[in-house]
Amino acid sequence: MKRSLRPLAATAIIFIIAYAASVVQFPGLLSTRVLGNFLTDNAFLGIAAVGMTFVIISGGIDLSVGAVIGFTGVLVAVLISWLGIHPLLAFVIALGVAALFGAAMGLTIHYLQVPSFIVTLAGMFLARGGASVITQDSVPINHEFYSTLTGLIIRLPGGGRLSFIGLLMVAVFLAGALLAHRTRFGSYVYALGGNAVSASLMGVPVARTTVQIYMLSSVLAALAGIVFSLYTSAGYPLAAVGVELDAISAVVIGGTLLTGGYGFVLGTFVGVMLLGLVQTYIIFDGTLSSWWTKIVIGVLLFLFIVLQRIIFAASAPGEKSPEKV
Template structure:
C-alpha cells in the first residue's frame, strides 16, 4: 500500500516533468536558470504559506486566514518601520510573535470550543484583514536598510539566473517542513489526528497541544510569507494577497495531500507550487494568452486531482475488501 500512498506524489512529479518538457519543446528558452530563479522568487511567499497549509490539511483542518495574515504583515511592517520608527528586526520579531499568537488562539478555539476550523479561520480571515485596514488603508512603501541588504543577497546561478533571498528562504522552509512532518513526534501527531482524531486521542496523542501548535505554525508561516511578500513588493497594502489561502490549498491538493487529512507529503506541496508557477511562466512566455488561463488550468488540475484521490480511496477500499475475502 506504500505505493498507493506515493502514487499522488508520483503523479504530481510526472505532471510537472511532462509539463515542463512540453514548455521547453515550444519555448526552448524556458530551460534556463533564469526561469527557475524567477519561478522560486515569484512564488516564494505562496510556498512558505503553503507549507503551513500542508500541516493544517494533513491534520484534517483548513486555514482560510493566511491571505489576510500576509496582508496584515505587509501593512504592519510598512507602518511600524516607517511611521512608528520601530527598528526593522524588532518589527519583524514582533510581527512573528503576533501572528503565532493569532494562530494559537484560533487553534485553541477550534479545539476547546469544538468549532469547525472552516468557521474559526474564516472569522480569523475577516479579523486579520480588518486589522490591516485599521492600521492603514493605503499602499505603504517600505524603505529600510535591512530590505535593501536582503534584496542584494542572492546567488548567481550558472546561466544568469538569480536564486534570491526569498527563494532560498522558501526552500529552507520546505526543508524544515519536510523534517518536521516526517521525522518529529509533532509530525507523527499531525498525521495521527488527520487519520482519526478519536483513535489518536486513545493512543495518547496530545490533541489540544497539537491542534494549537498546528494553527500557530500555519499563522507563523503566513507571517513569514508576509515578510517574503513585503520583500517582493517593497510595500504593504491591506488589499494585497486576497485569495492566497485558496492558492495555497490548491497547491497542497495538487501536491497530492488528501483534503480529508492523514495522507500526503510536504514535498508534494513544493511540486504543486512549481506546477502553478510553471503555468504562469508559460503564459508570460506565450504573451497572447490571458492570465486567467492560469486559473482555468489550475481549476482543471484540481478537478482531476480530486477525481484521482477519490479513485484511490475507492481502489484501496476495494482492495482491502478483497484482502478480507480469503480469511
Template structure:
C-alpha cells in the same frame, strides 16, 4: 507502490511533462534564470503552503492565511515607516503577533469545538479588517535593509539568481518536510488527520497538537507576509487576497488528501512550482490572459481530486496478508 505515494508521483509526472512541453515550445524556459524567478515569485505562496499542508494533513483548513499575509505586511510597514523600528525588530514582532493569532484560532477550534472552516473564516475577516483599519493605502517601505536584502542573491550556474527569499522558501520546505516526517509532532499531525478519536485514545496530545498546527500555519503566513513586503517593498491591506485558495490548491495538487491523514510537504513544493510554471508559460506566450493560470489550476485541482478519490477508494478493499507463523 504505497498508495499515498501515487498522487505525489502523478503530480511529479505531470509537472515533468508540462515542463518538457513548455521547453519544446519555448526553449528559453529551460534555464536557471527561469528557475530563479520561479522561486522568488512564488516564495510567499510556497511558505504559506507549507503551513497549509500541516493543517490539511491534520484534517483541518486555514482560510486566514491570505489575510494574515496582508496584515503582517501592513504591520511591518507601519512599524518600520511610522515607528522607525529596525526591520528585524519589526519582523520579530510581526511573527509573534501572527503566532499568537494562530494559537488563538487553534484553541478556539479545539476547546470550543468549532469547525476550523468557521474559526479561520472569522480569523480571515479579523486580520483583513484590522489591516484595513490601520491603513487603506499601500505603505511603501524605504529602508536600506530592504534594498540590501532584495539585492542579495546567489548566482546559479547558467546565470540564474537565487534570491534570499527564494532560498528562504526552499529552507522552509526542507525544515517542514523534516518536521512532518521525522518528528513526533509530525506523527501526531498525521494521527489527528487519520482518526482523531483513535489518536486521542493512543495518547496523542490533541489540544497541544491542534494549537501548534494553527500556530505553525499562522507563523508561516506571517513569514510569508514579511517575504511579500520584501518582494513588493510595501505593505498593503488588500495584498494576497485569495492566496489561501492558491495555497490549498497547491497542497491538493501536491497529493495531500483534503480529508486529512495523507500528504507530503515535497508534493506541495511541486504543486507550487506547477502554478509557477503555468504563470511563466503565460508570460512567455504573451498573448494569453493571466487568468488562464486560474483556469489551468482549476482544471488540475479537479483532476487531482478525482484521482485521489479513485486511488483511495480502489485500494480501500483491504488486501489480505497471509499468515506466516514462526514455528511453521
C-alpha cells in the same frame, strides 16, 4: 509503491511532462534565470503552503492565510516606516502577533469544537479588517536593511539569480519536511488527520497539537507576509487576497488528501512549482489572458481530486471477505 505516494508521483510526472512540453514550445523556459525567478516569484506562496500542508494533513483548513499575509505586510511596513523600528524587531513582533493569532484559532477549534473552516473564516475577516483599519493605503518601505536583504543573491551560470527569499522558501520546505516526517509532532499531525478519536485514545495530546498546528500555519503565513513585503517593498492591506486558495490548490495538487491523514510537504513544493509553471507559460505565450491561469489551475485541481478518489477508494483496505470454514 505505497498508495499514499501515488498522487505525489503523479504530480511529479505531470510537472516534468508539462515542463518538457513548455520547453519544446519556448526553449527560453529552460534557463537558470526562469528557474531562479520560479523560486523568487512563488516564495511567499510556497512558505504559506507549507503551513497549509500541516493544517490539511491534520484534517483541517486555514482560510486566514492570505489575510495574515496582508496584515503582516501592513504591520511590518507601519512599524518600520512610521515608527522607525528596525526591520528585524518588526519581524519578531509580526511573527509573535501571528503566533498568538494562530493559537487563538487553534484553541477555539479544539475547545469549542467549531469546524476549522468557520474559525479561520472569522480569522480571515479579522486579519483583513485589522489591516485595513491600520491603513487603507500602500505603505512603502525604504530601509537599508531591506535593500541589503534583496541584494543578497547568488548568481548562477546563465544569468540566473537565487534570491534570499527564494532560498528562504526552500529552507522552509526542507524544515517542514523534517518536521512532518521525522518528529513526534509530525506523527501527531498525521494521527489527527487519520482518526482524531483513535489518536486521543493512543495518547496524542490533541489539544496541544491542534493549537501548535494553527500557530505554525499563522507564523508561516506571517513569514510569507514578510517575504511578500521584501518582494514588493511595501505593505498593502489588500495584498495577497485569495492566496489561501492558491495555497490549498498547491497542497492538493501536491498529493495531500483534503480529508486529512495523507500527504507530503515536498509534494506541496512540486504543487507550487506546477502553479508557477502555468503562470510563467502564460507570460511567455503573451497572447493568453492571465485568467487562463485560473482555468488551468481549476482543471488540475479537479484532475487531482478525481485521481485521489480513484486511488483511495478503489482499494479500501482490510475489506476481504473470506468464507467461514
